[in-house]
């Protein structure tokens with residue numbers, strides 16, 4: 162049974178390289194933008210330096226690689242920006258103050274996050 166309920170992205174690690182998109186495209190034999198889209202925001206100043214945040218957002222077609230037991234795109238990320246785990250780990254991370262966003266979550270994690 163797949164226990165992965167979400168994929169988080171560390172905004173301080175994602176470099177917008179598209180590897181996760183390409184990995185999903187190749188391994189799941191789907192069109193390139195079928196399950197992942199890369200978002201690049203306008204630059205903002207962080208600690209005096211201009212930084213343009215970028216991150217993957219998984220579409221509604223992403224099933225967190227349900228049949229493969231783990232999100233395969235994690236293995237394609239060169240900077241270890243993608244994070245998955247069990248409910249407790251992910252909710253703890255989301256409340257840790259790190260610059261993380263949820264790229265994909267199922268309803269169960271969303272509900273847990275609201276309770277947390």
Ligand code: SF4
Pocket residue numbers: 184185189196197219222223224225226231232233234235
């Ligand atoms: S979790 Fe799986 S289906 Fe979803 S984007 Fe990553 S590789 Fe594609």
Ligand code: SF4
Pocket residue numbers: 170174175176177178179180181182199215216217237238239240241242243
């Ligand atoms: S999550 Fe990783 S693989 Fe995907 S765009 Fe960001 S750095 Fe590249």
